Amino acid sequence: MAGTVTQSSLELFPIGNCQVSALVDERAGFVWGCVPRVDGDPVFCSLLNGDKVDEGVWRFELEGQVSSSQHYERNTPILVTRLEAEDGSAVEITDFAPRYEGSGRMYRPVAFIRIVRPVAGAPRLRVRLAPLYGYGSAEATTTNGTNHIRYQLGDQTMRLSTDAPVGYVLEGRSYRVEADQHFFLGPDEPFVGNIRSEIRRMEANTRKYWQHWVRGLHIPLEWQEETIRAAITLKLCQHEETGAIVAALTTSIPEAAGSERNWDYRYCWIRDSYYTVQALNRLGALDVLEKYLAYLRNIIDKARGGQIQPLYSVMGEAELHESFAENLAGYRGMGPVRVGNAAYKQVQYDCYGQIVMPTAQAFFDTRLLRMADETDFAHLEEVGEAAWAKHDKPDAGLWEFRTRQEVHTYSAVMCWAACDRLANVAARLGKGDRVRYWKDRAEAIRAKIEENAWSEEGDHYGASFESDYLDASLLQMVELRYLAPDDERFLKTFAAVERDLRRGDHMLRYAAEDDFGAPETAFNVCTFWLIEALHLTGRSSEARDLFCAMLSHTTKSGLMSEDLDYETGELWGNFPQTYSLVGIINSVGLLSKPWSDVR
Template identity: 85%
Template sequence: MMQADLELSPIGNCQVSALLDREGAFVWGCVPRVDGDPVFCSLLNGDVRDRGIWRFELDGQTKATQRYERNTAILVTRLESEDGSAVEIHDFAPRFERSGRMYRPVAYARIVRPVAGAPRMRVVLTPMKDYGAGLAATTNGTNHVRYLIGPQALRLSTDAPVGYILEGRSYRVESDQHFFLGPDEPFVGNIRDEVRRMEAMTARYWRHWVRGLHIPLEWQEETIRAAIALKLCQHEETGAIVAALTTSIPEAANSQRNWDYRYCWIRDSYYTVQALNRLGALDVLEKYLAYLRNIVDQARGGQIQPLYSVMGADDLHESEAEHLAGYRGMGPVRVGNAAYKQVQYDCYGQIVMPTAQAFFDTRLLRMADERDFAHLEEVGEAAWAKHDKPDAGLWEFRTRQEVHTYSAVMCWAACDRLANVAATLGKGDRVVFWKKRAEAIRETIETNAWKKQGQHYGASFENGYLDASLLQLVELRYLKPDDERFLKTFAAVERDLRRGDHMLRYAAEDDFGAPETAFNVCTFWLIEALGLVGREEEAREIFCSMLSHTTSSGLLSEDLDYETGELWGNFPQTYSLVGIINCAGLLSKPWSEVR
């Protein structure tokens, strides 16, 4: 049996998602939403790979190849056998407009087509319940199987032989077969016609969505794949954007750095909507702004926590799923994330900055108004109150707090952008008010974060160690690329944190020891910095090197072993996909060169 790896391809519809391995098996998928029970959990089931999986096994199988239908989230897997027979599997989660609403059911659809010879196939469908505690019990009818996964059930409707599926027998596939695993209700209509119609409508939706993107001339396929994956990380019902679709893929082998990323981090979401906004994907921004408005409304006195559930819940109690052994047996598998209890003051800037666009962008269906500004000022007040206070920082240290430079700069950005918003609303007194606060925070940063001895900014006010977030000083408009202080800090960061073509987030020991892998978004921050300071050829070389590490689906996880090139960490990681989009846009030749 093959060892689990991150050569995975996502499908989804912004309600549910699944990760498929290189042979087209569902190895990860949660219902009824991304932070729900992983009915497909074999990815985290150690060596027990036949539980929590949905795969089609071809007798005598020798080869598997995959591709996405162009500009869609529809995955096509071709399985070939030693006798020359072959099947093609089309996988998708239905998503299209119907009756004036977006149809995005808690459902997965699969079509198996015999394309060569006389293939024989076995269906292995073993959903689990309660985070791997047991197999789902089944009942069945003539053309369906019900899987009981707790208080609810999933129903498989199919025109394939139900008896063969239940008994795990191989059979000859002589015609197209259709599978719809969804709500526990009778499937309405002819399953062959309806599933094919769903596939066509879903393909049409994604192609029209991609058609509206403003992509760079170079690296178009890479940008499109990253954009679609980011879109799949949004829970459309609320607008929340999760950091990744998985939990507990370790940042390095046996590191215990196993975290549940199926939640909405204010920080990660800011970077995601920023990248997609650069591509013109305003639908993601609009829905996320609605989510933010709800978060701000429920915040007491402007106090914002670092992350929330996709439904906006603020209690994300962290526990361990004792029945799952973990990725390659490297547990624990964590459910929930205790970081919600932390104070991370960069979140104030990351709320203000995307929301500020709604006061300027006339394309939006709902532009922000003075009522929104009043709520946003409460966030600004919190930023002002906390800009020089210790926090856990963007790296979420669990056992120590400092006044982190990145957090302070984000508080500065909150006040700076509020001044811009006040100006467009014609509130001259508030412009002066917020500009003065931004200037005061800048003075505090310059006094405390600049380390005279090392001639660079430090990662915190208290200490002179470096972290990669200092490369964001230009992106946040705190400094310009040619500022002497930035250039000196950049040189120091490269000296201490760069490992070949990759970047550590920091080198100092943390709660779990010294970091063992590169943090992919930090490498993309390096690439951006290189491009901005005029080292474009080097930036392009490292960018192409990073793209060589993507999966066949064109995606990246959170971390990378800079010696072996192996991917680690949760997948697909929004931070890393943002890096692909931003760097492609920065480094690409202009469209004017081909017009």
């Protein structure tokens, strides 16, 4: 098993600290990891490097390895990988990125920690640390001292501090591991203190931080482990410095084999982030909401009543020019590998509702450290005015069509939601005139939707005002409180969506051809929307069965990507996908038995 070339897969375990992250494969290899943040240069990029599995990787290779197993420490993103050899020898590798409070701030450096522990026999190990830079275009140059190696990665340098034999690491030689060894790959500065004791302290503090964070979650009775793992991973997708939440930790994992539907998801979509904070808020994770609201305030300030983009960088940068990383072959050789995302140029008018709705909570929730005030309301009204102005205008829609625009029903409903929630906020602030103002606008948008989105011929809502084709986002009309689950029009639309888009246990986002042809895979969050709709319309037993079927498709890490081949069950698309993890949390919230059942 050791040294063999294996096909890349999404059997990956994320680690991170809300500053940097890495994806660890089944052989204890860091196969994806960017510095100095999630949208930075992937110094570990073998996931997208075709068959060059030994380049852009950090791996511990056990001589004679025959098996491996992995698990997270309970209620943490601290990963333990056990490698076993044919002679019975074994090592355990503990991986994490340090995160804990100290000196009045959160310690979350651009750093990764690995601890190797011999646990059986006399294991012989080879350390393969081969970072690349420039999106796979060049190897790092190295210099070293007695207990460290410096890796020059273009204009940035990382330093490995270790109590392992530096010469063996540099030369890639195997050696016998007779005691625990510690590896700290981080900033180019001397490691202060005894590396063994300091890393053990960081390990204990990081474990304590995450276990205490999880302890503060309000989780349902059933599927607790699945809910906790999804929540931890969603938090890892937040960039602590600004509060931005990325859609996924990767770029260019194709939606289907050879489809060229390869997108860079390491950015903050207003839509995806809305769903993420909504799900975590249901679990009581207010820290994520608070940080994200600060990010939104900065976005609103910059817009000043102007166009809100669908996505921004984690630092709030607006221009995300799309290019190709020519030196990376792609996942399983399926390029292109994209850097940046041209969707930033699109108009997607659903984003106005997705700004107003999470921000509205800040006017009501007295738990928040910073509640919203009248100044915030004035700025939020500017967003509402944009929603009113655009509710019946063509856009690219939530599925981000690149070659056509229509007035999408989902976008119009989101604009309605923006005005509806502004009326609620105005009532909270005692502004009777603004209550009526925003209610009138919400009612006007509703009238426009009913007139243009309902198809008398099809007897259902259409995905757009111009046509009566269907898409799964129509199932969100209940979640957004536009319709009640027993509304006759919703029931008819649900029946039509299920008939046209359901494929066995899975749901397409739409069946019509788009810019790249007909979709070939199911969109996982849409299947979770189906589960929610089944439950809300009285088919709860079927919803539970379908939910359990979806959980059977999660990786060994308990996570999901964006897409799934509904014939083979293989996961595709960027990983881990926030949308899909939101679907797990929301479905558990609806389907779980109540705590009163055990009290």
